[in-house]
Amino acid sequence: MKTTGRKPRVALLIGGVSGEHSISCLTAAGVLRNIDLERFDVLVIGITRSGHWVLVPAEPEALEGGHAEVPADAPGVTLVKDGANEVRLIGTNGTHADFGVVDVVLPLLHGPFGEDGTVQGMFEMLGVRYVGSGVLASAAGMDKHMTKVVLQQAGLPVGNYVAVTPAAWQRDREGVLAQCAALASPLFVKPARAGSSLGITKVDDVAELAAAIQAAHEHDPKVIVEEGVTAREIEVAVLAGRDGRPRVAPVGEVVMDLAPDEFYDWETKYFSHDAVSMQAPAQLPEDVAQRIADYAAATFEALECExxxxxxxxxxDSGEILVNEINTMPGMTPYSMYPYMWQQAGLSYRELVTELIELALARPVGLR
Ligand SMILES: Nc1ncnc2c1ncn2[C@@H]1O[C@H](COP(=O)(O)OP(=O)(O)O)[C@@H](O)[C@H]1O
Ligand SMILES: [Mg+2]
Known part of the structure; x- marks a missing residue:
């Protein structure tokens, strides 16, 4: 798109109603500290924990620390399409304040109602450009069950699992438990659509399965129960290509020094800085790294990510490669794995943010 004579105006959309609100704020602070202000104008729209949209000062300090929240008393705003077919940010609550045109939204939201296609649907309805995957890829990528359905269909390797829909749980609890008990233990019980390890329990004894499913229900009425594996955790950063072929950074590894019964849970992810380190490129046999990179690009394409x-x-440990999950809006703090892997590939955090915005600006609105 053309923004003749002026810099494109980028609206960061941050916070949100999911359990990853503060992580989103942290990511936003990283983007604000690094976005190229020579090229872009920046606005920050916050979604409060209760779902209200507000205008937030574009200041990273207030968003850092890991426990930050979008201020509930900030002025209310909303995006509307004006008579000239441009999308504008305007005040709500009868103020009629006009905060100007928004050329592209950078939704730095994680989890449900941010990463799952819902807000992407709103952008589609408004006809505003936005960074990242569209409605379908976001929704399928958020749902750990649907991700596996799509990947299996594409011939990609995923682990064994049982999807526990709310209807099945209500209708036939004993049957569901029996199906899960047929999987090899330990089991990993997860909300189908959460993130940051929220609501995940490792179950060694099937007697604890029902309680673990109930714990996952705190986050999502739909649950997935997976066969546990003993494995190294390899992560791959994918960026849409300019030539239609996804770009893949050298694969990375989350190296963990944990007790045998622990896993990469919320505490470990955000607070156990000593026990966890990122390694990119990962130390893997070349053919294994290549296969994983190929699977990552194929996963991106199978889900039709953008x-x-x-x-x-x-x-x-037995040499099998399995796709665990996809994150269509991965953590993007300057310390997160995604930007780190691109840095190792020679793309700085600032260049990465620029590239993401430019990809979104270059993409047409409407069905693609
Ligand atoms: N099937 C599994 N086998 C072994 N460990 C698992 C399994 N599933 C999840 N885990 C552990 O739990 C962590 C979080 O699970 P994950 O599916 O990545 O959910 P999230 O979306 O919350 O990151 C993983 O990084 C891993 O340490
Ligand atoms: Mg994960």
């Missing part, structure tokens, strides 16, 4: 994604793998 913009960016991080594809996470298990490389099991």
């Amino acid at each position: 913009g960016l994604a991080r594809v996470d793998f298990f490389y099991t």
Whole structure:
């Protein structure tokens, strides 16, 4: 698109109603500190924990620390399409304040109602450009069950699992438990559509399965129960290509020094800085790294992703490669794995943010 004579105006959309609100704020601070202000104008729209849209000052300080929140008392705003077919940010609550045109949205939201196609649907309805995957890829990528359905169909390797829909759980609890008990233990019980390891329980004894499913229900009425594997955790950063072919950074590894019964849970992800380190490129036999990179690009394409994604793998002790999950809006703090892997590939955080925005600006609106 053309923004004749002026810099494109980028609206960061941050916070949100999911459990990853503060992580989103942290990512936003990283983007604000690094976005190229010579090329772009920046606005920040916050979604409060209760779902209200507000205008947030474009200041990273207030968003850092890992416990930051979008201020609930900031002025209310909303995006509308004006008579000239441009999308504008305007005040709500009868103020009629006009904060100007928005050329492209950078939704830095993680989890449900941010990464799952819902807000992407709103952008589609408005006809505003935005960074990242569209409605279908976002929704399928958020749902760990649907991700596996699509990947299996594309011939990509995924682990064994049982999807526990709310209807099945209500209708036939005993049957569901029996199906899950047929999987090899330990089991990993997860909300189908959460992130940051929220609501995940490792179950060694099937007697604890029902309680673990109930714990996952705190986050999502739909649950997935997976066969546990003993594996290294390999992550791959994918960026949409300019030539239609996804770009893949050298594969990375989350190297963990954990007790045998622990896993990469919320605490470990965000607070155990000593026990976890990122290694990119990962130390893997070349053919294994190449296969994982190929699977990552194939995963991106199978789900019809756009913009960016991080594809996470298990490389099991028996040498098997499994796709674990995809994140269509991966953590993007300057310390996160996604930008780190691109840095190792020679693309700085600032260049990465520029590239993501330019990809979105170059993409047409409407069905693609
Ligand atoms: N099937 C599994 N086998 C072994 N470990 C698992 C399995 N599934 C999840 N885990 C552990 O739990 C962590 C979080 O699970 P994941 O599916 O990545 O959910 P999230 O979307 O919350 O990151 C993984 O990084 C891994 O440490
Ligand atoms: Mg994960």
